[in-house]
Amino acid sequence: MVENMAQMMVHGEAWTVKDLFVLPNEYVYWSIQIVLYPYMTGLVAGAFVLSSLYHVFGVEKLREIARFALVFSFALLPVAMLPLLLHLQKPLRGVNVLVTPHFTSAISAFGIVFLTYACIVAAEIWFVYRTFIIDSINRFEAKKDRRAIESLMLMIYRILALGTRDKSPEALEKDHKAVKFLAALGIPVACFLHGYAGFIFGSVKANALWMTPLMPVIFIMSAVVSGIALCIVSYAAFMGIRRWAASRNKTVLLPDRLAGTGETTENHLRGIQSHEVKSTSRYLLLFMVLAISLELLDVIFRGYTAVKSWDILRDVIYEHDFVKIFVLQYGIGNVLPFIMLLLPGITVRRASVACLLVLFGVFMMRWNVVIGGQAFSLTFAGFMHYHLPIIPHNYETFKEGLGGTLVVFSAPFIIFYFLNMIFPAFIEEETN
Amino acid sequence: MKRRDFLKKSIIFVSGAGLSLSALELLNPRDLLAANPEVRWAFLVDTHKCVGCGFCVKACKIENEIPLPANVTRTWVERYVITEDGEVRMDSPKGALHGFTSKKLDQNASGMLEIPDEETTQEFFVPKLCNQCDKPPCVQVCPVGATYQTNDGVVLVDRSWCIGCGYCIMGCPYGVRFFHPEHHVADKCTFCYHRITEGRKTACTQACPFGARKIGDLKDPEDPITKTVLNQRVGVLRDEYGTEPHVFYIGLNKEVR
Numbered sequence: 001m002v003e004n005m006a007q008m009m010v011h012g013e014a015w016t017v018k019d020l021f022v023l024p025n026e027y028v029y030w031s032i033q034i035v036l037y038p039y040m041t042g043l044v045a046g047a048f049v050l051s052s053l054y055h056v057f058g059v060e061k062l063r064e065i066a067r068f069a070l071v072f073s074f075a076l077l078p079v080a081m082l083p084l085l086l087h088l089q090k091p092l093r094g095v096n097v098l099v100t101p102h103f104t105s106a107i108s109a110f111g112i113v114f115l116t117y118a119c120i121v122a123a124e125i126w127f128v129y130r131t132f133i134i135d136s137i138n139r140f141e142a143k144k145d146r147r148a149i150e151s152l153m154l155m156i157y158r159i160l161a162l163g164t165r166d167k168s169p170e171a172l173e174k175d176h177k178a179v180k181f182l183a184a185l186g187i188p189v190a191c192f193l194h195g196y197a198g199f200i201f202g203s204v205k206a207n208a209l210w211m212t213p214l215m216p217v218i219f220i221m222s223a224v225v226s227g228i229a230l231c232i233v234s235y236a237a238f239m240g241i242r243r244w245a246a247s248r249n250k251t252v253l254l255p256d257r258l259a260g261t262g263e264t265t266e267n268h269l270r271g272i273q274s275h276e277v278k279s280t281s282r283y284l285l286l287f288m289v290l291a292i293s294l295e296l297l298d299v300i301f302r303g304y305t306a307v308k309s310w311d312i313l314r315d316v317i318y319e320h321d322f323v324k325i326f327v328l329q330y331g332i333g334n335v336l337p338f339i340m341l342l343l344p345g346i347t348v349r350r351a352s353v354a355c356l357l358v359l360f361g362v363f364m365m366r367w368n369v370v371i372g373g374q375a376f377s378l379t380f381a382g383f384m385h386y387h388l389p390i391i392p393h394n395y396e397t398f399k400e401g402l403g404g405t406l407v408v409f410s411a412p413f414i415i416f417y418f419l420n421m422i423f424p425a426f427i428e429e430e431t432n
Numbered sequence: 433m434k435r436r437d438f439l440k441k442s443i444i445f446v447s448g449a450g451l452s453l454s455a456l457e458l459l460n461p462r463d464l465l466a467a468n469p470e471v472r473w474a475f476l477v478d479t480h481k482c483v484g485c486g487f488c489v490k491a492c493k494i495e496n497e498i499p500l501p502a503n504v505t506r507t508w509v510e511r512y513v514i515t516e517d518g519e520v521r522m523d524s525p526k527g528a529l530h531g532f533t534s535k536k537l538d539q540n541a542s543g544m545l546e547i548p549d550e551e552t553t554q555e556f557f558v559p560k561l562c563n564q565c566d567k568p569p570c571v572q573v574c575p576v577g578a579t580y581q582t583n584d585g586v587v588l589v590d591r592s593w594c595i596g597c598g599y600c601i602m603g604c605p606y607g608v609r610f611f612h613p614e615h616h617v618a619d620k621c622t623f624c625y626h627r628i629t630e631g632r633k634t635a636c637t638q639a640c641p642f643g644a645r646k647i648g649d650l651k652d653p654e655d656p657i658t659k660t661v662l663n664q665r666v667g668v669l670r671d672e673y674g675t676e677p678h679v680f681y682i683g684l685n686k687e688v689r
Binding site: 018104 | 502508540541542560569571573576578594595598602606608617673
């Protein structure tokens with residue numbers, strides 16, 4: 001009987017608590033994975049925009065972090081799709097979106113936009129690393145007694161080279177042009193990929209909180225903010241790990257040594273880390289101002305126009321979710337790091353802590369939009385409270401709970417570890 | 433093979449294949465599955481007649497195989513209690529599967545609310561079901577086209593194609609959609625399409641002892657529903673969303689949402 005009742009548990013019931021009058025079929029259907037989906041695509045788009053600042057606009061100061069941001073963006077890319085698959089009730093049918101796209105739906109173009117973007121990033125990485133790939137092939141081939149892993153690497157590089165061995169100045173010039181073109185093309189596509197995630201929410205007319213044309217723009221701005229913040233934190237952290245590993249000769253933590261990257265001495269790494277982190281923080285501040293202004297504009301506009309739905313939205317924003325919105329999102333996630341970044345004499349450690357807070361703030365923004373949009377009934381007469389499942393008791397509460405969240409959060413770092421073996425993200429570019 | 437022969441054979445093959453492929457036609461489920469495009473199904477609810485017995489909910493769940501204990505339903509009944517101070521309170525315990533057996537209002541986490549008789553000014557019941565909108569937002573947002581509108585106006589779900597993203601559930605302003613607890617795909621009221629296309633009534637209409645629910649064809653001028661919609665003052669729910677709902681209500685209060 002108990003088992004039978006558990007089977008009758010409908011999707012959403014496990015984590016939704018209803019209060020006052022809520023329609024029988026209303027639950028928090030879009031839970032943590034849908035919070036993570038725009039968060040992850042935002043990180044992808046943001047990291048890419050950061051790398052393009054160097055490749056397209058020639059911001060020399062960002063040279064080292066740009067390369068890292070590009071490879072990291074590629075590592076994040078498959079993870080942007082993961083939350084959607086984990087959320088689908090029929091994940092094996094996910095491919096239907098590509099087979100029979102129904103173009104009046106905002107979700108239908110996801111596969112197409114996503115694949116286009118993936119191709120652009122992959123192509124850009126290939127052009128950026130083409131010389132490196134050829135060099136690696138030559139180096140491994142010259143080596144007489146190769147270890148098994150080195151033979152494997154040689155094979156991978158041979159496939160990746162796609163038959164090219166040309167290192168003439170003309171070819172290098174073409175590489176350079178291609179990178180610039182792809183990076184420039186990638187910016188609008190990255191913004192589209194993410195702005196369109198905002199459109200998915202902003203176009204739901206049944207949802208009073210979501211429906212605003214500002215949504216895509218707000219999403220793009222916060223995406224860039226979170227992407228840059230993640231790159232700064234990860235760059236600082238990885239450089240820290242590399243410094244530590246270099247001084248103790250722990251090659252496991254320097255996966256790119258396999259591919260034979262240049263210098264990894266401690267002092268050298270410390271210099272780069274500090275320089276890159278500081279200059280990137282300036283750009284972070286700029287985008288933060290834009291993101292916060294737009295979000296505040298949205299709230300002020302809703303309060304001023306005060307249409308029918310404002311009564312319930314006011315309750316949600318100023319009472320039920322007050323701590324989540326004003327303390328966690330705006331206070332700890334926006335104002336505090338903003339001040340930390342503005343104060344003079346910034347250090348790597350302070351910048352990293354500020355960026356972690358920014359990442360948290362953007363996560364809370366996604367949470368407040370996705371979960372907050374489902375916190376009230378369609379009748380405007382009741383509320384729904386969401387409780388993230390911590391200890392899973394079946395597959396559904398695992399994937400739509402803390403477990404699934406951790407899987408999604410850790411996936412990009414695991415992918416990056418292996419990607420870094422083949423495309424060393426911390427290699428230093430020779431000035432030409 | 434010479435180049436000339438190759439070209440010749442290719443042309444023959446392409447034209448032959450093209451000719452036979454032209455016999456194939458991409459079928460639209462809307463055209464294929466609409467039993468009768470000369471019909472526009474519509475529903476009429478007389479709120480004055482509803483007593484909140486919940487027979488309609490039970491009949492619907494049994495007919496359409498929605499497990500009885502599951503807390504989702506294709507149709508439900510809401511109770512409205514309006515007090516002297518103008519407060520509107522509503523409830524719908526288990527969608528009124530077992531009717532309204534207590535005078536206390538089920539306020540979910542806020543517990544049971546008792547309102548003294550002398551304070552109430554109005555009490556009434558409102559049955560709800562899918563509005564089979566003319567411009568259904570659920571169909572618009574389905575990314576794979578698994579939910580579609582038939583030519584006779586009913587919105588259906590293809591259970592074999594739905595990916596379970598929940599976008600249609602989010603898109604519906606009436607909250608009629610949910611995930612089926614056994615099939616794990618989107619589910620909703622179909623006006624008992626399998627019955628009405630055979631000339632029978634919907635399960636809820638048949639189960640209603642007071643005639644509060646009626647199904648009919650708006651394109652038939654002789655249909656009692658058509659006459660009522662044309663001649664009487666009827667209302668629809670939440671027309672501000674531009675969905676053009678096709679469930680009409682007699683005696684619809686402004687408090688009903």
